[in-house]
Every structure is written in C-alpha cells, then in structure tokens.
Amino acid sequence: MEDASIGSLLILLGFLILLSAFFSSSETSMMSLNRYRLRHLVNNKHRAATKASLLLERPDRLIGVILIGNNFVNILASAIATVIAVRLWGDAGIAIATGALTLIILVFAEVTPKTLAALHPERIAFPASFVLTPLLKVMYPLVWAVNSITNGLLRLLRIKAADTNGDHLSTEELRTLVNEAGALLPKRHQSMLLGVLQLNDVSVNDIMIPRNEVEGIDLEHDLDTILEQLSKTSHTRLPIYHGDINKVVGILHMRNLAQLIQQGKVTRESILQVAHDPYFVPESTPLQTQLLNFQKKSRRIGIVVDEYGDVEGVVTLEDILEEIVGELSEENSDLAEDIHPQDDGSYFIDGGAYVRDINRVLNWDLPTDGPKTLNGLITETLESLPDANVCLEIYNYRVETLQIQDKCIQTARILRINNPS
Structure with missing residues (x-):
C-alpha cells in the first residue's frame, strides 16, 4: 500500500x-x-x-x-x-x-x-x-x-434464531390491515372482509329473530287457519309447534307443502310427516361456528335456545350471510322503517330496532354488550320502565322517549352529541 x-x-x-x-x-x-x-x-x-x-x-x-x-x-x-x-x-x-x-x-x-x-x-x-x-x-x-x-x-436468552413466526397476523391486526387498505380494496369488498373477521365476535343471540317475532305454525289451530297462514307467509321455512313455541316439533319447508297440496293430502299429520326435525342452537354460539355448523348439517334455520332449553328465537343462514354482505333483500330490511331522520340532526327510532343495526346504518357506537334492542338499552340504563317520557344520556347520545306503550318504549328521539360535556 x-x-x-x-x-x-x-x-x-x-x-x-x-x-x-x-x-x-x-x-x-x-x-x-x-x-x-x-x-x-x-x-x-x-x-x-x-x-x-x-x-x-x-x-x-x-x-x-x-x-x-x-x-x-x-x-x-x-x-x-x-x-x-x-x-x-x-x-x-x-x-x-x-x-x-x-x-x-x-x-x-x-x-x-x-x-x-x-x-x-x-x-x-x-x-x-x-x-x-x-x-x-x-x-x-x-x-x-x-x-x-x-x-x-x-x-x-432462550431465543431461537430459526423462529420466524413474526409474520403471522392476529384477527385484530388483520382487521387493521383491511381498514387501512384504502383505495387498494373496493369499499364493498372491504366491508365484506370486515364482516367475516367479526363473525367470531358476534354470537347467535345478537342477530336472531326474537321469539315474539317468530312466525310459526301452531298445529293446535284448525286446519283452515293453518292453510290461510301458509298461503300468506313470505317465508320458505317455518317452525311448527304444539300450542307454544317452546314445543317445537319440526321445521316445515314450503316446497314439501306444495307437494302435499298437489296430492290433496294436507292434514296436520301429513304436515308433521314432511317436516324436518328441529335443529337447536345454543344462544351463545359464535356466528363463525354456527356458519360452519349450518354447512356441516346441511341446515338453513336453527331454533335458538337458552341454557334452560327455552326457545329464545330463530336464526337462519341468511341472517349470518347478511352480517357479511349486508341486507340480501329489501323485504328483510325493515330498518329503514324504524329510523326517521329529523331536520335538527336527530332521529326518531323504533324501540324494537336492534342496537347493532342502528350502529351499522348510522355509523354510531351505542353499547352492544348488553341489551340487543333500543328499548332494552334505555330501560337498562334507567333501571326501570319510566311512567312518563324522560330524557337521558347514553354515552355520547341524548335519548328522549316519545312513546311508551304496553310496557315498552315504542319510539325514541336520539341525537348524537359531538362535544359531550
């Protein structure tokens, strides 16, 4: 050098x-x-x-x-x-x-x-x-x-150099990744992916049709009443029971009923014979698990029961798919009739509307870890059913009851508070 x-x-x-x-x-x-x-x-x-x-x-x-x-x-x-x-x-x-x-x-x-x-x-x-x-x-x-x-x-230091599992993503990390995809992922696809990721965070009782809204066939009614009900129903599958929804004995597919009508053999006994055995679902089952169970058992509808075996409602495959892709038909989308926007920025909302649906439609964050309906959320916050209309705050929302009837809050006005005190 x-x-x-x-x-x-x-x-x-x-x-x-x-x-x-x-x-x-x-x-x-x-x-x-x-x-x-x-x-x-x-x-x-x-x-x-x-x-x-x-x-x-x-x-x-x-x-x-x-x-x-x-x-x-x-x-x-x-x-x-x-x-x-x-x-x-x-x-x-x-x-x-x-x-x-x-x-x-x-x-x-x-x-x-x-x-x-x-x-x-x-x-x-x-x-x-x-x-x-x-x-x-x-x-x-x-x-x-x-x-x-x-x-x-x-x-x-108990560290292995060959361990390279740091690339694995948790559900929350994957959800963040989808949220931040921006223009790389169409909004519709982004919403569907988030729906899939949220399936395990939502249980059957969050989306089920409650028992008071379940349409079914009571075999103790006379045959003419049953046939009239069947002719007017918009559903393809109906639970059938004896006297009370807790006594479900089967699920009737309208396709099987059509065959009975063609043969002229419509009786209570024949209806029961063509019905499928009821499929019972625990109310706490995560939607991801229930979706796989529907696939495994080739079922599209399940009867939701609580820990004591009492019927709480009905869940369908369509309900779970709607959690992923949104409403599948206008007939099943009743929320537009439950929410009415006002000029002052508030909303008149039906007390029976589901809190999760309200959050999804209005992009709100009302608490969902308790009651499922707006009526339940208000009464739980008040710890009683009010004798007259009241005004209260739930998180960042001002709620005013407008109509109380039949031990339920029928309608409430809700205004989101942008700068809560």
Whole structure:
C-alpha cells in the first residue's frame, strides 16, 4: 500500500464506500420487504423474489454475511483513508481522516442508501439478492462461525434464531390491515372482509329473530287457519309447534307443502310427516361456528335456545350471510322503517330496532354488550320502565322517549352529541 499512488488509493477508497453503501442498503431493503407481497411474487415464480425469500428464511445468516462484508469494507476504507491523510498532512492527518471518513460514511454509505432502501425496498433487495446469494456461499464458513457464537448467546436468552413466526397476523391486526387498505380494496369488498373477521365476535343471540317475532305454525289451530297462514307467509321455512313455541316439533319447508297440496293430502299429520326435525342452537354460539355448523348439517334455520332449553328465537343462514354482505333483500330490511331522520340532526327510532343495526346504518357506537334492542338499552340504563317520557344520556347520545306503550318504549328521539360535556 505504501507503493500505491494517492490517486489509486482514492479510487479504491471510493469503491469501498460504494460497497459499504451496497451492504447498508441491502440490509435495510431486505428487512423492509413486505412479506405477504413477497410470498405472492414467489408463488408467481418471480426469480428475484424467490432468491430474496430463501435468504430471509434464515435472517441470522443474511445479516451475518451483510455485516461481515460491511464491517470489512468500512475498516479497510478507514485504513486507506488514514494512509492517504498521513501522506498529505503527517500525523495530524489521522484526526482529519477520522472526522472526514466518519462524515462521508455516515452520509453516503449509511443514511442515504438506507433511506432509499426503506422507501423502495424491492428495487434494492431484488438485485442485491443475486449478489448476496453467491457471497453467502463463498463466506459460509466465516458466517457459520459468527452465527454459532451469536446464536449461542441468543440461546442463553432462550431465543431461537430459526423462529420466524413474526409474520403471522392476529384477527385484530388483520382487521387493521383491511381498514387501512384504502383505495387498494373496493369499499364493498372491504366491508365484506370486515364482516367475516367479526363473525367470531358476534354470537347467535345478537342477530336472531326474537321469539315474539317468530312466525310459526301452531298445529293446535284448525286446519283452515293453518292453510290461510301458509298461503300468506313470505317465508320458505317455518317452525311448527304444539300450542307454544317452546314445543317445537319440526321445521316445515314450503316446497314439501306444495307437494302435499298437489296430492290433496294436507292434514296436520301429513304436515308433521314432511317436516324436518328441529335443529337447536345454543344462544351463545359464535356466528363463525354456527356458519360452519349450518354447512356441516346441511341446515338453513336453527331454533335458538337458552341454557334452560327455552326457545329464545330463530336464526337462519341468511341472517349470518347478511352480517357479511349486508341486507340480501329489501323485504328483510325493515330498518329503514324504524329510523326517521329529523331536520335538527336527530332521529326518531323504533324501540324494537336492534342496537347493532342502528350502529351499522348510522355509523354510531351505542353499547352492544348488553341489551340487543333500543328499548332494552334505555330501560337498562334507567333501571326501570319510566311512567312518563324522560330524557337521558347514553354515552355520547341524548335519548328522549316519545312513546311508551304496553310496557315498552315504542319510539325514541336520539341525537348524537359531538362535544359531550
């Protein structure tokens, strides 16, 4: 090195700084790659992505080869810079070389390339993978030795270098990812994905048709009354029972009834014969589980029961699908009739409207961990049924009862408070 000219040393120094920038940018770009996009590219046989993915399978080896190369070129660059500075300025050149080289490496070999790599990881990482892969093979003995020492230290801390499960997403993390997809995901698809992710947070009793709204066939009625009810119903499946909904004996499909009508054999006994056995569902069953159970048992309707076996209501496959895709038909969407916007920004809402439906339609956040209906929410907050109309606040909402009848709040006015006191 003493025989080399200053010009050649400067050229070599510049080359080493470029190598240092390469290693620095490679490290940042490799660690900044979107793992899910990388897997997608690998599945599509993208050559550079495949090489990068193989390198990232053992991040300890990847970091090892990068840092060995980076430290080697930085130390060599420091030695060359010192030789140049001593030749030019004597002993004072050591301090000058130290300060100047620190600034040059910091700006041109660290901050700038790493920032560029963080902004455009694929543009840096994919070409770099073609250099790092053979370099890892050449330097493998040294990398193995360094990794053996570092992995030994990590084992003392009970950390395994081969554990790379950090890419797994929880449900909440996946929900955040979908919410932040923005323009990359159509609003409709985003809403459906969020609906699927929320299925396990919602139970059957949150979406069931309550027993007082269930339309069924009472076999103790006379046959003419039963036939008239069947002729007017809009449902394709109806529970049939003896006297009380708690005594459900089957589920009648209207298709089977049509066959009886064609044969002229419509009797209570024949209706019972063509009905399917009732399928009972615990009220606390998560919707995700119930959706799979419907599929497994080839059912579309279930009778919801509480812990004592009493019927609480009915849940259908359509109800669960509506949680994912929204209302499937206008006939089943009665919420528009329950919510009436007013000029002052408030809403007249039917007391029987479900709190979850109100939140979904108005983008509100009324509490849903208690009563399911607005009437239940108000009476629980008051801890009694009011004798006259009252005004109260529930979280950030001012609620005024407008009509109380038959021991229920029939209508209430609700105004969202933007700046609650």
